[in-house]
Amino acid sequence: MRLPRRSVNLKILTMKLPKIIAIVGPTASGKTELALRLAEKYSGEIVNADSRQVYRGMDIGTAKPAKDEMKRAPHHLFDIVNPGEEFTLAHYKKIAFETIDDIIKRGKLPVVVGGTGLYVWAIVDNPDIPAVEPDLALRQKLSEISPPELAEMLKTKDPVLAEKTDLKNPRRVIRALEIVLAGGESPFKNKNKLPPRYDVLQIGLTVPREELNARINARVDGQIKRGLAAEVAGLAKKYSWSLPAMSGIGYKQLGYYLRGEMPLAEAIELVKRDTRRYAKRQMTWFKRDQRINWIEQISEAEELVEKF
Numbered sequence: 001m002r003l004p005r006r007s008v009n010l011k012i013l014t015m016k017l018p019k020i021i022a023i024v025g026p027t028a029s030g031k032t033e034l035a036l037r038l039a040e041k042y043s044g045e046i047v048n049a050d051s052r053q054v055y056r057g058m059d060i061g062t063a064k065p066a067k068d069e070m071k072r073a074p075h076h077l078f079d080i081v082n083p084g085e086e087f088t089l090a091h092y093k094k095i096a097f098e099t100i101d102d103i104i105k106r107g108k109l110p111v112v113v114g115g116t117g118l119y120v121w122a123i124v125d126n127p128d129i130p131a132v133e134p135d136l137a138l139r140q141k142l143s144e145i146s147p148p149e150l151a152e153m154l155k156t157k158d159p160v161l162a163e164k165t166d167l168k169n170p171r172r173v174i175r176a177l178e179i180v181l182a183g184g185e186s187p188f189k190n191k192n193k194l195p196p197r198y199d200v201l202q203i204g205l206t207v208p209r210e211e212l213n214a215r216i217n218a219r220v221d222g223q224i225k226r227g228l229a230a231e232v233a234g235l236a237k238k239y240s241w242s243l244p245a246m247s248g249i250g251y252k253q254l255g256y257y258l259r260g261e262m263p264l265a266e267a268i269e270l271v272k273r274d275t276r277r278y279a280k281r282q283m284t285w286f287k288r289d290q291r292i293n294w295i296e297q298i299s300e301a302e303e304l305v306e307k308f
Contacts, residue, residue, distance in 0.1 A: 017199040020100060020110040021305065022049070022124060024286050025205035026279035027115050028215040032065050034205060034298055035113035038305060039073035042109045047099055048077040049114025049123070052248045054092070055083045057235055060228045061250035063219065073111075076103075083235060083245035088175075090129040093122040097197060110198075117285035124202065124291075126194045132182045142174045153177060166281060171244050201308040203301050204292040206283075216275045220250075224268055229254055249274050 021044070023035045035046055048054065052062040056079045064078060076099045081087045096112075100123070103110045112123055122129065142150060151167040158180045165176045207215070232254040239246055241255055250271050257267035286292060293304050 017196060018100075018104045019308065020104075020112060020123075020198045020200055021308075022120055022200050022202045023111065023113040023205070023301075024049075024117075024120055024202060024292060025115065026207070026212060026282040026286075027063070027275060028212060028219050028279065029205040029207045031113050031115065031205055032063075032069065034203070034301055035111050036065075036069060036072050037298055038301065039109070039111045041302070042111075042305060043107075044109035044111040045074040045076060045103045047096065047103070047110050047112045048075070049096075049112050049116055049119040051092075051114075051116040051119060052245075053078050053114070054080050054087060055245050056081065057083065057238075058231070058245065058248070058251070060223050060226050060231045061248065061254075063223070074108075083239045083243055086134055088134075089118055089122055090131050092119055093129055096123055100198065112200075115282050117282065120202075123198070124196070124200045126197050128194050130179050130182075132179045135178055135182065138178060138181065139174055142177060143170070147173070150174065150177065154180070157181075168281075171247055200291075201304060202289065202292040203304060204286055204294045206294050206296060212279060213276055216279065217272050220268065220272045220275060223250065229257065229264070233258055249278055 021038060023031045023038070025031050035044075038044055039046055046065075050062065052058060053064050054077060055062070058064075065075065070078075077092075077096065080095070096119070100110045100112075112120065114120065121127070145153070147168070147170045150170060150173045151162070154165065154167070154173055154176050155162040157177070161176050161180065166172050228250060232251050235246065235251070236255065236258060241259075246252065246255070253267045253270040253274065256262045256270070257264045262270075295301055295304070
Protein backbone atom coordinates (compact mmCIF):
# COMPACT_ATOMS: atom_id res chain seq x y z
CA MET A 1 0.00 0.00 0.00
CA ARG A 2 1.47 3.31 -1.05
CA LEU A 3 1.89 6.00 1.58
CA PRO A 4 0.62 9.52 0.86
CA ARG A 5 3.07 11.81 -0.85
CA ARG A 6 3.94 14.95 1.08
CA SER A 7 4.52 18.30 -0.55
CA VAL A 8 7.59 20.37 0.25
CA ASN A 9 6.87 22.88 3.03
CA LEU A 10 7.36 26.30 1.44
CA LYS A 11 7.56 27.99 4.83
CA ILE A 12 10.71 26.04 5.60
CA LEU A 13 12.24 27.14 2.31
CA THR A 14 12.04 30.80 3.38
CA MET A 15 14.26 30.23 6.42
CA LYS A 16 17.42 30.43 4.27
CA LEU A 17 19.11 27.59 6.06
CA PRO A 18 21.65 25.45 4.19
CA LYS A 19 19.84 22.82 2.11
CA ILE A 20 20.45 19.13 2.57
CA ILE A 21 18.66 15.96 1.49
CA ALA A 22 17.85 12.95 3.68
CA ILE A 23 16.95 9.57 2.17
CA VAL A 24 15.08 7.32 4.61
CA GLY A 25 13.08 4.11 4.58
CA PRO A 26 13.28 0.48 5.63
CA THR A 27 16.26 -1.75 5.06
CA ALA A 28 16.57 -3.18 1.51
CA SER A 29 14.29 -0.51 0.05
CA GLY A 30 16.95 0.91 -2.29
CA LYS A 31 18.16 3.92 -0.29
CA THR A 32 21.80 3.48 -1.29
CA GLU A 33 21.14 3.56 -5.04
CA LEU A 34 18.79 6.54 -4.77
CA ALA A 35 21.33 8.49 -2.70
CA LEU A 36 24.06 7.73 -5.24
CA ARG A 37 21.88 8.83 -8.16
CA LEU A 38 21.11 12.14 -6.46
CA ALA A 39 24.71 12.68 -5.39
CA GLU A 40 25.91 12.12 -8.96
CA LYS A 41 23.32 14.42 -10.47
CA TYR A 42 23.52 17.27 -7.95
CA SER A 43 27.21 17.24 -6.99
CA GLY A 44 26.47 15.64 -3.66
CA GLU A 45 28.34 13.72 -1.00
CA ILE A 46 26.92 10.82 1.00
CA VAL A 47 26.60 11.07 4.80
CA ASN A 48 25.86 7.80 6.59
CA ALA A 49 22.90 7.66 8.99
CA ASP A 50 23.02 3.94 9.81
CA SER A 51 24.05 3.08 13.36
CA ARG A 52 25.78 -0.16 12.30
CA GLN A 53 27.69 1.07 9.29
CA VAL A 54 29.79 3.35 11.49
CA TYR A 55 31.71 0.28 12.71
CA ARG A 56 34.91 -0.90 11.10
CA GLY A 57 35.01 -4.53 10.00
CA MET A 58 31.23 -4.85 9.88
CA ASP A 59 30.78 -4.73 6.13
CA ILE A 60 28.72 -7.65 4.87
CA GLY A 61 26.28 -7.85 7.76
CA THR A 62 25.49 -4.12 7.71
CA ALA A 63 25.11 -4.03 3.91
CA LYS A 64 27.63 -1.21 3.51
CA PRO A 65 27.97 0.26 0.02
CA ALA A 66 30.38 -1.76 -2.10
CA LYS A 67 33.76 -0.30 -3.12
CA ASP A 68 32.55 0.41 -6.65
CA GLU A 69 29.53 2.25 -5.23
CA MET A 70 31.70 4.39 -2.96
CA LYS A 71 33.72 5.46 -6.01
CA ARG A 72 30.63 7.09 -7.49
CA ALA A 73 30.55 9.85 -4.83
CA PRO A 74 32.45 10.83 -1.66
CA HIS A 75 31.21 8.92 1.40
CA HIS A 76 31.37 10.03 5.03
CA LEU A 77 30.82 8.49 8.51
CA PHE A 78 31.40 4.91 7.42
CA ASP A 79 34.05 2.90 9.33
CA ILE A 80 34.72 5.61 11.92
CA VAL A 81 34.79 3.56 15.16
CA ASN A 82 35.83 0.08 16.22
CA PRO A 83 33.11 -2.32 17.44
CA GLY A 84 34.55 -2.16 20.94
CA GLU A 85 34.31 1.63 21.22
CA GLU A 86 31.45 3.52 22.84
CA PHE A 87 29.50 5.51 20.25
CA THR A 88 26.35 7.31 21.36
CA LEU A 89 23.74 9.40 19.60
CA ALA A 90 25.42 12.52 20.99
CA HIS A 91 28.70 11.41 19.42
CA TYR A 92 27.00 10.85 16.09
CA LYS A 93 25.21 14.19 16.10
CA LYS A 94 28.42 16.12 16.77
CA ILE A 95 30.45 14.47 14.03
CA ALA A 96 27.53 14.51 11.58
CA PHE A 97 27.12 18.29 11.97
CA GLU A 98 30.86 18.81 11.49
CA THR A 99 30.81 16.67 8.36
CA ILE A 100 27.72 18.27 6.85
CA ASP A 101 29.00 21.78 7.55
CA ASP A 102 32.27 20.94 5.80
CA ILE A 103 30.45 19.59 2.74
CA ILE A 104 28.32 22.74 2.54
CA LYS A 105 31.39 25.01 2.87
CA ARG A 106 32.90 23.27 -0.15
CA GLY A 107 29.80 24.02 -2.21
CA LYS A 108 28.56 20.42 -2.33
CA LEU A 109 25.15 18.96 -1.46
CA PRO A 110 25.00 16.73 1.65
CA VAL A 111 22.90 13.62 1.00
CA VAL A 112 22.15 11.92 4.30
CA VAL A 113 21.10 8.29 3.89
CA GLY A 114 20.23 5.60 6.41
CA GLY A 115 17.53 3.70 8.20
CA THR A 116 18.38 4.64 11.79
CA GLY A 117 15.54 6.96 12.71
CA LEU A 118 17.34 8.45 15.71
CA TYR A 119 20.31 9.46 13.59
CA VAL A 120 18.15 11.15 10.97
CA TRP A 121 16.10 12.86 13.68
CA ALA A 122 19.27 14.19 15.33
CA ILE A 123 20.22 15.92 12.07
CA VAL A 124 16.77 17.14 11.05
CA ASP A 125 15.45 18.40 14.40
CA ASN A 126 18.68 19.23 16.26
CA PRO A 127 17.58 17.94 19.70
CA ASP A 128 19.58 18.87 22.78
CA ILE A 129 20.89 15.39 23.57
CA PRO A 130 22.10 14.92 27.17
CA ALA A 131 25.82 14.16 27.32
CA VAL A 132 25.40 11.32 29.81
CA GLU A 133 28.49 9.14 30.05
CA PRO A 134 28.08 5.36 30.14
CA ASP A 135 27.60 3.89 33.63
CA LEU A 136 28.90 0.33 33.39
CA ALA A 137 27.80 -0.61 36.92
CA LEU A 138 24.26 0.60 36.24
CA ARG A 139 24.18 -1.18 32.89
CA GLN A 140 25.19 -4.44 34.55
CA LYS A 141 22.46 -4.03 37.16
CA LEU A 142 19.82 -3.21 34.55
CA SER A 143 20.88 -6.11 32.33
CA GLU A 144 19.78 -8.49 35.08
CA ILE A 145 16.21 -7.22 34.76
CA SER A 146 13.90 -8.81 32.19
CA PRO A 147 13.18 -6.82 28.99
CA PRO A 148 9.45 -6.40 29.82
CA GLU A 149 10.30 -5.04 33.27
CA LEU A 150 12.87 -2.65 31.77
CA ALA A 151 10.25 -1.38 29.33
CA GLU A 152 7.73 -0.79 32.13
CA MET A 153 10.38 0.99 34.18
CA LEU A 154 11.10 3.39 31.32
CA LYS A 155 7.40 3.98 30.69
CA THR A 156 6.96 4.94 34.34
CA LYS A 157 9.98 7.22 34.58
CA ASP A 158 9.71 8.91 31.16
CA PRO A 159 6.64 8.08 29.06
CA VAL A 160 7.71 10.40 26.24
CA LEU A 161 11.13 8.80 25.91
CA ALA A 162 9.57 5.34 26.18
CA GLU A 163 7.27 6.10 23.26
CA LYS A 164 10.26 6.95 21.06
CA THR A 165 12.43 4.02 22.19
CA ASP A 166 12.45 0.56 20.64
CA LEU A 167 11.18 -1.25 23.72
CA LYS A 168 11.99 -4.63 22.16
CA ASN A 169 15.66 -3.70 22.13
CA PRO A 170 17.02 -4.09 25.69
CA ARG A 171 20.23 -2.22 24.82
CA ARG A 172 18.32 0.89 23.74
CA VAL A 173 16.00 0.68 26.76
CA ILE A 174 18.95 0.43 29.12
CA ARG A 175 20.61 3.45 27.48
CA ALA A 176 17.38 5.43 27.82
CA LEU A 177 17.12 4.50 31.50
CA GLU A 178 20.78 5.43 31.93
CA ILE A 179 19.97 8.95 30.73
CA VAL A 180 16.82 9.26 32.84
CA LEU A 181 18.37 7.90 36.04
CA ALA A 182 21.35 10.24 35.64
CA GLY A 183 18.94 13.16 35.72
CA GLY A 184 19.21 13.92 32.04
CA GLU A 185 16.27 15.55 30.30
CA SER A 186 14.60 13.56 27.55
CA PRO A 187 15.73 14.96 24.17
CA PHE A 188 12.19 14.38 22.91
CA LYS A 189 10.72 17.14 25.06
CA ASN A 190 9.98 20.25 23.03
CA LYS A 191 11.90 22.51 25.40
CA ASN A 192 15.07 20.57 24.58
CA LYS A 193 14.91 21.26 20.84
CA LEU A 194 17.48 23.66 19.50
CA PRO A 195 16.95 25.81 16.39
CA PRO A 196 17.20 23.74 13.18
CA ARG A 197 20.61 23.76 11.50
CA TYR A 198 19.47 22.82 8.00
CA ASP A 199 16.62 23.06 5.53
CA VAL A 200 16.03 19.34 5.00
CA LEU A 201 14.14 17.66 2.19
CA GLN A 202 13.27 14.20 3.51
CA ILE A 203 12.54 11.57 0.88
CA GLY A 204 11.24 8.18 1.96
CA LEU A 205 11.35 5.03 -0.15
CA THR A 206 8.37 2.73 0.22
CA VAL A 207 8.18 -0.81 -1.17
CA PRO A 208 5.17 -3.19 -1.08
CA ARG A 209 5.49 -5.53 1.89
CA GLU A 210 5.75 -8.77 -0.11
CA GLU A 211 8.38 -7.31 -2.41
CA LEU A 212 10.37 -5.90 0.50
CA ASN A 213 10.34 -9.26 2.29
CA ALA A 214 11.55 -10.96 -0.88
CA ARG A 215 14.37 -8.41 -1.19
CA ILE A 216 15.37 -8.96 2.43
CA ASN A 217 15.45 -12.73 2.03
CA ALA A 218 17.51 -12.48 -1.16
CA ARG A 219 19.93 -10.03 0.43
CA VAL A 220 20.54 -12.29 3.42
CA ASP A 221 21.20 -15.23 1.09
CA GLY A 222 23.70 -13.05 -0.76
CA GLN A 223 25.39 -12.02 2.48
CA ILE A 224 25.84 -15.65 3.45
CA LYS A 225 27.39 -16.43 0.06
CA ARG A 226 29.78 -13.47 0.39
CA GLY A 227 31.05 -14.78 3.72
CA LEU A 228 28.97 -13.28 6.52
CA ALA A 229 29.71 -16.22 8.83
CA ALA A 230 33.46 -15.72 8.34
CA GLU A 231 33.09 -11.98 8.98
CA VAL A 232 31.26 -12.64 12.24
CA ALA A 233 33.77 -15.31 13.28
CA GLY A 234 36.66 -12.90 12.68
CA LEU A 235 35.03 -10.19 14.78
CA ALA A 236 34.28 -12.68 17.56
CA LYS A 237 38.01 -13.35 17.90
CA LYS A 238 38.59 -9.66 18.66
CA TYR A 239 35.45 -8.57 20.49
CA SER A 240 33.05 -9.85 23.13
CA TRP A 241 29.61 -11.07 22.11
CA SER A 242 28.18 -8.79 24.82
CA LEU A 243 29.22 -5.59 23.02
CA PRO A 244 26.38 -3.47 21.59
CA ALA A 245 27.95 -3.65 18.13
CA MET A 246 27.82 -7.45 18.20
CA SER A 247 24.09 -7.42 18.94
CA GLY A 248 23.27 -6.21 15.43
CA ILE A 249 21.10 -8.26 13.11
CA GLY A 250 23.21 -10.84 11.35
CA TYR A 251 25.96 -10.82 13.95
CA LYS A 252 23.81 -11.89 16.88
CA GLN A 253 22.09 -14.70 14.96
CA LEU A 254 25.26 -16.04 13.33
CA GLY A 255 26.75 -16.01 16.81
CA TYR A 256 24.27 -18.70 17.81
CA TYR A 257 25.58 -20.86 14.97
CA LEU A 258 29.25 -20.16 15.63
CA ARG A 259 28.86 -21.04 19.31
CA GLY A 260 27.12 -24.29 18.39
CA GLU A 261 23.75 -23.21 19.76
CA MET A 262 21.80 -23.78 16.52
CA PRO A 263 22.31 -25.08 12.96
CA LEU A 264 23.41 -22.64 10.26
CA ALA A 265 20.14 -22.97 8.32
CA GLU A 266 18.16 -22.03 11.43
CA ALA A 267 20.42 -19.06 12.13
CA ILE A 268 19.98 -17.82 8.56
CA GLU A 269 16.20 -18.00 8.83
CA LEU A 270 16.45 -16.08 12.09
CA VAL A 271 18.44 -13.33 10.37
CA LYS A 272 15.73 -13.06 7.70
CA ARG A 273 12.91 -13.00 10.24
CA ASP A 274 14.56 -10.41 12.46
CA THR A 275 15.43 -8.23 9.46
CA ARG A 276 11.81 -8.27 8.31
CA ARG A 277 10.69 -7.30 11.80
CA TYR A 278 13.26 -4.53 11.91
CA ALA A 279 12.02 -3.15 8.58
CA LYS A 280 8.52 -2.99 10.05
CA ARG A 281 9.76 -1.07 13.09
CA GLN A 282 11.63 1.33 10.83
CA MET A 283 8.46 2.15 8.93
CA THR A 284 6.57 2.64 12.18
CA TRP A 285 9.16 5.22 13.22
CA PHE A 286 9.34 7.08 9.90
CA LYS A 287 5.56 7.18 9.36
CA ARG A 288 5.29 9.43 12.42
CA ASP A 289 7.10 12.20 10.56
CA GLN A 290 4.62 13.99 8.33
CA ARG A 291 7.42 15.93 6.63
CA ILE A 292 8.71 12.89 4.75
CA ASN A 293 7.89 12.78 1.03
CA TRP A 294 7.15 9.12 0.25
CA ILE A 295 7.97 7.84 -3.22
CA GLU A 296 8.25 4.58 -5.13
CA GLN A 297 10.28 5.65 -8.17
CA ILE A 298 13.64 7.41 -8.39
CA SER A 299 12.19 9.80 -10.96
CA GLU A 300 9.81 11.09 -8.28
CA ALA A 301 12.79 11.93 -6.06
CA GLU A 302 14.44 13.93 -8.83
CA GLU A 303 11.26 15.98 -9.26
CA LEU A 304 11.20 16.76 -5.53
CA VAL A 305 14.85 17.77 -5.54
CA GLU A 306 14.39 20.03 -8.53
CA LYS A 307 11.55 21.89 -6.75
CA PHE A 308 13.57 22.00 -3.53
